[in-house]
Amino acid sequence: MAAIHSISHFPSAHAPTASPADVNLPAPNIAIEINKLELAFGERKVIDGVSLDIPEGQFLSIVGPSGCGKTTILNLLAGLIDAPHLGTLRLGGAAPRLGDARIAYMLARDSLLPWRTALQNASYGMQIRGVPPKTREARARDLLRRVGLAGFEDIYPKHLSHGMRQRCALARTFALDAPFLLMDEPFGALDAQTKLQLEELLVDLWQQERRTVVFITHDLAEAIAISDRVVVMSARPGRIVADLKIDLPRPRSVRDLQKQPHFHELYARIWQTLEQGWRHSDDQ
């Protein structure tokens, strides 16, 4: 693993700052723990020794080229794939389990059920997880309002634009009372303008209700703009080539960041570091 710039933890209200050397100590504030993960599909090695400790309440993005195994890591955390692997994964101290009520999972496509209205879609997750009807309706209405879909409660997905559909999916995800958010390129299919709006919305929602987020993307600028920490993976077999702390102030606005030279400088600097890192890993 060629970590060119290692940052592991952040100062937070609950936790002392930890240095990379401490990561093996059982720290109570580690929400998600990935330890020496190795995975192969047949002869092909997909993930090659990934270790990652994610503190509670951290917004972490994993960036990497397609096929680097980033989505595989997310799906292992969600319990969606049960492939034999080496190393361990822990969420809140427990092994991943499909359907874990502590996890809210968001897919690349909105996956709204077309036979349900926006309101019914926003409350779908809560309904499956047994939230009483009155509570879930109130919560879904509140979330729809916060994602800017007030007035669209009774509209079927067919009549919503791509951006609106993904807003509705965000409402469904945030309506769940889950401390872990696992997001698989949720804005990958949107046009640039809509994508920016949705990133802004996500950051907004997250700043109101902090949860531990693992956000998969192949867009470095997106990762920098929304995250506390960006982990960069190499092409297959996936390894962590950089683990970067993003010290842009919070609360932040993704749209305002676009206008700030500081953001673009940071992006350029990280990009340069990455290029050096890749060159470095090519040499190996």
Place this chain on the structure above:
Amino acid sequence: MTNESNRADGASLLIRIIQHGTLLAVLLGLWEYAARSGWVDATFVGQPSGIAQFLWSNVVVSPKLWIELGWTLLGTLASFVLGSVAALLTGLLFVTMPRLERFVDPYLSAINAMPRIALAPLFILWFGLGVSSKIAIGFSLVFFIVLSSTVAGMRGLNQDHLTLTRTLGAKPSQMFLFVTLPGAVPVIFSGLRLGLIYAMLGVVGGEIIAAEHGLGQTLAYLGSTFNMNGVMGVLLILSLLGMGVIWSMTAIEKRLLHWQ
């Protein structure tokens, strides 16, 4: 604006009624004239006035055709409901147990490949001349049509819906109720629509072969006694019945699938 377009719609509807009315009047008039003047033999093709007279005496004066229609409808609906329910349950079983489906597939294909109406003599022997044998024939047609659409509908579900619902920790019953069933309904519905038409085909076919009641039996009797006006009248009723069946299925579908 809306008023104007409504008026325009009303006017075009009136024009269409006049057009179709004129066409039908001309065709029927020609038919009547041809039969009366001896261009065509009314013994073989009937004549409109005779058909009207037949319908008047058997639909309005005496309820004879209504009763026969009732028997045909009973057979059609019973075979449709029984066949569809059996097919839905079997389809569900197949989707949950693909190995079972693979095992019985050759047998089902063999039965499905058989022209089902050929089973009619057998069913009449087993279930008698009454409506039960007609229900059996209708069932044998409906079952396979609805079964294949049920399996196709449940196999063709959106994978994202399944993934999302699994991450939410849905119980199998929730998965079925919230994703599998509503997701498969559009495809199942096209099978149901076809199934209903085939149920009618099977029942009327069975009635023609051997029965005590039903429009098919009436048709066979009238045909064998060379009552062409009666045959034409019953055919008219059958086609109206078929149109009614399709129309009601469309209405149900529109209601059920309003989200599409």
